[in-house]
Amino acid sequence: MAELTLDGVTKWFDDxxxxxxxxxxxxxxxxxxxxxxxxxxxxxxxxxxxxxVAGLETVSQGDIRLGDHSITDEPxxxxxxxxxxxxxxxxxxxxxxxxxxxxxxxxxxxxxxEIRSRVxxxxxxxxxxxxxxxxxxxxxxxxxxxxxxxxxIVRDPEVFLMDEPLSNLDAKLRxxxxxxxxxxxxxxxxxxxxxxxxxxxxxxxxxxxxxxDDGRLQQVGTPLECYHEPANQFVAGFIGExxxxxxxxxxxxxxxxxxxxxxxxxxxxxxxLEGHDSLVVGIRPEDIELDGAAxxxxxxxxxxxxxxxxxxxxxxxxxxxxxxxxxxxxxTVSGMRKVDAGQQVAARIxxxxxxxxxxxxxxxxxxRTLDRAEVTEPNV
Amino acid sequence: MSSPPAGPTPESNTxxxxxxxxxxxADRTRIALYAVLGALVGFYLxxxxxxxxxxxxxxxxxxxxxxxxxxxxxxxxxxxxxVAFRELWNGLIxxxxxxxxxxxxxxxxxxxAAYGLTTIDWKYQMPIVALFVAGIFIPYQAVLVxxxxxxxxxxxxxxLSVLWGLPLxxxxxxxxxxxxxxxxxxGIPITFLLFxxxxxxxxxxxxxxxxxxxxxxxxxxxxxxxxxxxxxxxxTLIYQFTQIWNDLLFALVILPSGGGAAAPVTVALNALxxxxxxxxxxxxxxxxxxxxxxxxxYVLFGEQFAKGVAS
Numbered sequence: 001m002a003e004l005t006l007d008g009v010t011k012w013f014d015d016x017x018x019x020x021x022x023x024x025x026x027x028x029x030x031x032x033x034x035x036x037x038x039x040x041x042x043x044x045x046x047x048x049x050x051x052x053v054a055g056l057e058t059v060s061q062g063d064i065r066l067g068d069h070s071i072t073d074e075p076x077x078x079x080x081x082x083x084x085x086x087x088x089x090x091x092x093x094x095x096x097x098x099x100x101x102x103x104x105x106x107x108x109x110x111x112x113x114e115i116r117s118r119v120x121x122x123x124x125x126x127x128x129x130x131x132x133x134x135x136x137x138x139x140x141x142x143x144x145x146x147x148x149x150x151x152x153i154v155r156d157p158e159v160f161l162m163d164e165p166l167s168n169l170d171a172k173l174r175x176x177x178x179x180x181x182x183x184x185x186x187x188x189x190x191x192x193x194x195x196x197x198x199x200x201x202x203x204x205x206x207x208x209x210x211x212x213d214d215g216r217l218q219q220v221g222t223p224l225e226c227y228h229e230p231a232n233q234f235v236a237g238f239i240g241e242x243x244x245x246x247x248x249x250x251x252x253x254x255x256x257x258x259x260x261x262x263x264x265x266x267x268x269x270x271x272x273l274e275g276h277d278s279l280v281v282g283i284r285p286e287d288i289e290l291d292g293a294a295x296x297x298x299x300x301x302x303x304x305x306x307x308x309x310x311x312x313x314x315x316x317x318x319x320x321x322x323x324x325x326x327x328x329x330x331x332t333v334s335g336m337r338k339v340d341a342g343q344q345v346a347a348r349i350x351x352x353x354x355x356x357x358x359x360x361x362x363x364x365x366x367x368r369t370l371d372r373a374e375v376t377e378p379n380v
Numbered sequence: 381m382s383s384p385p386a387g388p389t390p391e392s393n394t395x396x397x398x399x400x401x402x403x404x405x406a407d408r409t410r411i412a413l414y415a416v417l418g419a420l421v422g423f424y425l426x427x428x429x430x431x432x433x434x435x436x437x438x439x440x441x442x443x444x445x446x447x448x449x450x451x452x453x454x455x456x457x458x459x460x461x462x463v464a465f466r467e468l469w470n471g472l473i474x475x476x477x478x479x480x481x482x483x484x485x486x487x488x489x490x491x492x493a494a495y496g497l498t499t500i501d502w503k504y505q506m507p508i509v510a511l512f513v514a515g516i517f518i519p520y521q522a523v524l525v526x527x528x529x530x531x532x533x534x535x536x537x538x539x540l541s542v543l544w545g546l547p548l549x550x551x552x553x554x555x556x557x558x559x560x561x562x563x564x565x566x567g568i569p570i571t572f573l574l575f576x577x578x579x580x581x582x583x584x585x586x587x588x589x590x591x592x593x594x595x596x597x598x599x600x601x602x603x604x605x606x607x608x609x610x611x612x613x614x615x616t617l618i619y620q621f622t623q624i625w626n627d628l629l630f631a632l633v634i635l636p637s638g639g640g641a642a643a644p645v646t647v648a649l650n651a652l653x654x655x656x657x658x659x660x661x662x663x664x665x666x667x668x669x670x671x672x673x674x675x676x677x678y679v680l681f682g683e684q685f686a687k688g689v690a691s
Binding site: 055077081083085086087089107108 | 583585586588589590591592593594595596599603604607608
């Protein structure tokens with residue numbers, strides 16, 4: 001079995017006496033065969049975490065276990081881990097076949113004909129069988145990407161590590177490889193740790209996602225958990241495209257009071273906010289209704305500022321009519337609906353869809369209410 | 381709608397004229413460029429051409445004609461070449477015995493040292509890199525006396541006396557061995573620096589991928605780094621071969637006086653011109669004979685050399 005456990009893993013760099021912490025006390029358990037996506041903005045420590053698992057960086061503190069034995073102090077050569085790099089890192093002087101055979105030749109004492117047949121099999125699976133005798137420079141970016149994946153797969157390792165493997169592909173190919181990579185990972189059922197800065201990749205590919213910011217794990221959960229029940233304001237803002245709207249508010253007299261509006265709350269919601277005054281209210285763009293049902297207390301007169309048509313939907317930027325700070329709120333509406341800049345609309349913010357965060361700590365105090373039945377695991 | 385009419389407008393006419401004028405101007409500058417280039421080629425090749433012509437002339441013809449004119453009729457002779465080959469033959473052999481191993485060793489050791497100090501990370505490597513770099517700046521003249529003292533103390537000829545009895549071995553090979561050691565030691569800093577700059581341009585991820593593929597430090601060198609070093613090997617091999625082949629100073633200092641049986645071609649060439657009667661045709665032929673191997677090396681490794689320099 002190969003579950004991968006990160007137990008209080010910390011990495012710091014000494015910079016002339018100063019200690020710069022890159023990864024702070026990360027605890028993650030990745031089950032056997034699970035696809036975990038490590039996501040966060042650049043410089044958040046996600047690549048460093050991956051490189052510590054690979055053994056390319058030393059661990060300053062904590063333990064990394066594969067199955068039940070610690071690999072923290074093992075060199076990368078013996079960890080039985082394969083990694084796909086962002087630059088693919090193919091050996092330029094070797095043919096595709098040699099690139100794929102190299103790992104097996106170095107790490108096993110498999111006979112040559114078995115290596116040959118395994119490479120051929122993997123190449124067939126990856127659709128690169130006809131490229132086996134070419135050198136990397138004769139391949140397109142997408143083909144090189146497949147070779148890099150094939151080189152990792154042929155090793156049949158305990159763990160796959162992927163460091164933004166799709167970020168050098170064009171958008172169309174990236175979407176295609178995303179699906180293919182998921183299918184391959186499911187077929188092979190190998191524990192996978194995947195690093196990306198792209199929240200779409202995180203949402204669509206991961207069994208679970210771990211969100212990292214500034215070296216700290218913010219939340220580990222299924223994509224839908226992170227989307228609907230973010231642990232804090234960072235996660236709420238990072239996951240989802242376009243981002244969640246945030247409005248600074250104060251709690252006063254059972255209502256949230258912002259610059260341009262007052263938002264009365266129900267008893268249930270109020271109970272969650274007990275003891276906190278400075279708050280941020282968050283609402284996802286798709287949850288705001290334009291010209292919604294007459295619900296005077298949660299409807300606000302607004303003006304359409306900008307409309308971004310996406311085809312299937314429109315991103316509409318609204319400003320509150322009497323708002324001096326000109327804060328905009330983004331709303332997504334169906335692409336068939338006609339909305340023009342300058343138009344006056346009533347925006348309704350339904351109470352069951354709001355998230356409330358503490359302004360100081362960013363911690364989520366209240367998350368949207370969900371009809372649980374909607375959020376069960378998808379039927380496969 | 382008032383769109384401009386299709387077809388050539390007055391504006392595009394003048395543009396065509398301007399282009400034609402530019403082409404004529406370009407022709408003129410091109411002619412001037414080739415003239416200058418031609419003059420430069422002539423300037424640089426003239427001494428070489430004069431030398432080559434002289435090498436084919438009898439002494440008599442040389443005295444009576446301008447050096448760069450070709451020999452005519454009975455003024456033509458191959459005798460200088462025959463003499464030069466005969467006189468320099470031993471020196472050519474010695475120089476080959478010296479330059480080939482010394483070149484290969486200094487390039488190979490420089491490459492290994494650069495790999496160990498660049499691609500592999502370990503503590504305290506910078507002081508060692510600094511030592512290598514410092515080696516480049518030690519002038520030849522500063523080490524001459526210590527060198528001759530060193531080889532006076534370390535008498536390789538008697539230390540390796542068991543070897544000289546073997547077939548194909550000669551006693552004077554001990555002096556060549558001394559020269560090889562000296563040239564290798566003196567060549568490593570520069571080859572190290574060239575390889576280091578080259579290895580620094582390698583993708584770090586590629587080396588890391590090899591590590592994760594289970595390759596040991598030695599295996600990474602043999603399977604990844606060494607095969608990718610070909611262009612830089614061409615550069616260092618040509619550079620070192622030329623340096624060592626053309627060296628006279630070390631040979632004069634390290635070899636027993638007069639060079640003896642171990643004299644490399646540079647020393648032999650020096651002796652060739654040392655006669656009382658100056659026979660310029662033999663000297664010129666000798667110079668060409670001595671320079672021939674470096675030319676061959678350039679031709680053989682030229683393409684790789686260009687690649688290495690470009691990187």
